[in-house]
Amino acid sequence: MNNRYAVILAAGKGTRMKSKLYKVLHPVCGKPMVQHVIDQVSKLHIEEIVTIIGHGAEKVKAQLGSSSLYALQEEQLGTAHAVMQAEAHLASKKGTTLVVCGDTPLIKAETMEALLKQHETQGAKASVLTATVEDPTGYGRIIRNAEGFVEKIVEHKDATDEEKKVKEINTGTYCFDNEALFSALKKVSNDNAQGEYYLPDVIEILKSQGEIVTAYQTEDFEETLGVNDRVALSQAEKIMRSRINEYHMRNGVTLVDPEHTYIETDVEIGQDTVIYPGTTIGMGSKIGAEAVIGPNSEIKNCTIGDRTVIRQSVAHDSEIGTDVTIGPFAHIRPQSQIADEVKIGNFVEVKKSIFGKGSKASHLSYIGDAEVGSNVNLGCGSITVNYDGKNKHLTKIGDGVFVGCNSNLVAPVTIGEGAYIAAGSTITEDVPAQSLSIARARQVNKEDYVKKLNINK
Numbered sequence: 001m002n003n004r005y006a007v008i009l010a011a012g013k014g015t016r017m018k019s020k021l022y023k024v025l026h027p028v029c030g031k032p033m034v035q036h037v038i039d040q041v042s043k044l045h046i047e048e049i050v051t052i053i054g055h056g057a058e059k060v061k062a063q064l065g066s067s068s069l070y071a072l073q074e075e076q077l078g079t080a081h082a083v084m085q086a087e088a089h090l091a092s093k094k095g096t097t098l099v100v101c102g103d104t105p106l107i108k109a110e111t112m113e114a115l116l117k118q119h120e121t122q123g124a125k126a127s128v129l130t131a132t133v134e135d136p137t138g139y140g141r142i143i144r145n146a147e148g149f150v151e152k153i154v155e156h157k158d159a160t161d162e163e164k165k166v167k168e169i170n171t172g173t174y175c176f177d178n179e180a181l182f183s184a185l186k187k188v189s190n191d192n193a194q195g196e197y198y199l200p201d202v203i204e205i206l207k208s209q210g211e212i213v214t215a216y217q218t219e220d221f222e223e224t225l226g227v228n229d230r231v232a233l234s235q236a237e238k239i240m241r242s243r244i245n246e247y248h249m250r251n252g253v254t255l256v257d258p259e260h261t262y263i264e265t266d267v268e269i270g271q272d273t274v275i276y277p278g279t280t281i282g283m284g285s286k287i288g289a290e291a292v293i294g295p296n297s298e299i300k301n302c303t304i305g306d307r308t309v310i311r312q313s314v315a316h317d318s319e320i321g322t323d324v325t326i327g328p329f330a331h332i333r334p335q336s337q338i339a340d341e342v343k344i345g346n347f348v349e350v351k352k353s354i355f356g357k358g359s360k361a362s363h364l365s366y367i368g369d370a371e372v373g374s375n376v377n378l379g380c381g382s383i384t385v386n387y388d389g390k391n392k393h394l395t396k397i398g399d400g401v402f403v404g405c406n407s408n409l410v411a412p413v414t415i416g417e418g419a420y421i422a423a424g425s426t427i428t429e430d431v432p433a434q435s436l437s438i439a440r441a442r443q444v445n446k447e448d449y450v451k452k453l454n455i456n457k
């Protein structure tokens with residue numbers, strides 16, 4: 001097998017996106033488009049990947065890290081000019097160079113592999129991945145000769161009316177004999193409608209030199225969708241989403257309504273988990289088996305154990321154990337650790353807190369910056385008063401504590417193991433273990449007082 005190299009084009013601004021965010025960094029199912037491309041290319045046997053960066057260079061580099069080498073294209077003079085920038089890295093190398101656009105997030109490794117295989121077995125100098133589409137507007141058209149061989153690629157803006165009728169398009173993925181590529185690039189001109197150096201012109205240049213040029217047509221146009229604007233972005237999102245959903249369903253996860261279930265990339269879900277509609281599960285989340293999530297829930301970057309039930313709730317950046325029940329209408333904020341068999345009920349907000357095994361906050365509570373032991377019962381309306389207007393303070397609640405309804409625990413404060421807090425208390429001092437603490441005014445009943453005031457007369 002030939003040595004293989006790859007060039008990812010990611011220097012463009014993406015004017016048609018009308019966005020502050022550089023085009024290739026727009027996420028599709030949570031992951032930036034260019035990262036999708038790199039992840040797929042990385043599955044092939046590639047010696048070196050060179051990403052061409054320009055607009056937002058630092059941000060693209062920060063995203064891709066060491067998975068790629070970089071070449072800077074200072075001025076965006078077109079896709080051929082972009083590939084030229086990889087010259088220092090690749091021009092002296094012998095082998096095949098795959099070129100992929102950073103704005104085709106749906107491209108699959110298998111398809112690129114098939115393109116590479118065909119290219120290598122036919123001894124071609126250039127091969128282009130094509131697709132036949134209903135609406136080819138905006139794409140470069142594949143122009144074939146009478147024998148059916150590819151002659152050239154014509155950009156939409158340069159195409160004649162006749163050429164515009166061609167429905168076979170350039171997907172923007174190619175492979176080239178490396179030396180032929182860099183010598184042909186020198187011959188590309190910018191004499192065209194956009195005044196740009198077009199990479200697709202390399203095809204015509206090599207063909208006119210009598211070299212073998214092939215096209216590999218994929219059946220799956222969806223995979224080659226180029227995202228230039230927000231309409232295409234939403235199409236890419238939809239296609240990626242249905243791929244992801246299908247993957248989980250084939251893995252044994254029930255999605256009650258996959259059309260309305262939004263699972264981002266790189267999420268793990270165990271068998272027999274059921275996801276109800278309106279649920280969003282963000283990148284990097286891990287959900288165990290036999291769990292129930294949704295409806296209308298938002299899970300972001302959480303680990304969730306087996307058999308846990310989360311209904312109509314939001315949970316971010318937290319670890320949630322097995323056999324936990326959350327919601328309806330609960331909010332688990334970042335850095336929370338919820339142990340097994342915990343119950344977080346309706347209208348409970350938990351922030352940066354630890355809940356020990358079997359503890360409960362069943363109704364209407366705010367628990368922030370707290371370490372709650374195991375088997376603690378936080379009654380309805382329990383509040384940790386964690387903020388003094390300047391700083392946040394810790395509340396520590398020992399194992400087996402019972403906090404009566406409507407209690408304020410003014411932090412910093414520690415409630416010892418097994419203590420009881422009387423309902424309606426405002427606790428400002430530590431409570432020793434096993435004691436009852438009552439911190440509220442005593443009730444006074446003034447008999448016949450109302451009669452004296454004649455209020456009801």
Ligand code: UD1
Pocket residue numbers: 009010011012013024052073075076077078079080081082101102103104138139140141153155169170171172197198199200225226227228
């Ligand atoms: C390009 C192809 C077109 C093909 C389509 C497939 C050219 C001239 N046209 O058009 O035939 O049908 O892709 O999606 O190649 N880029 C740079 N530097 C530049 C210009 C572009 O790095 O100077 C990058 C962009 O960031 C982008 C990619 O190259 O990731 C493609 O550029 P784009 O402007 O999207 O080209 P299209 O008009 O889509």
Ligand code: MG
Pocket residue numbers: 101103226227228
């Ligand atoms: Mg494009």
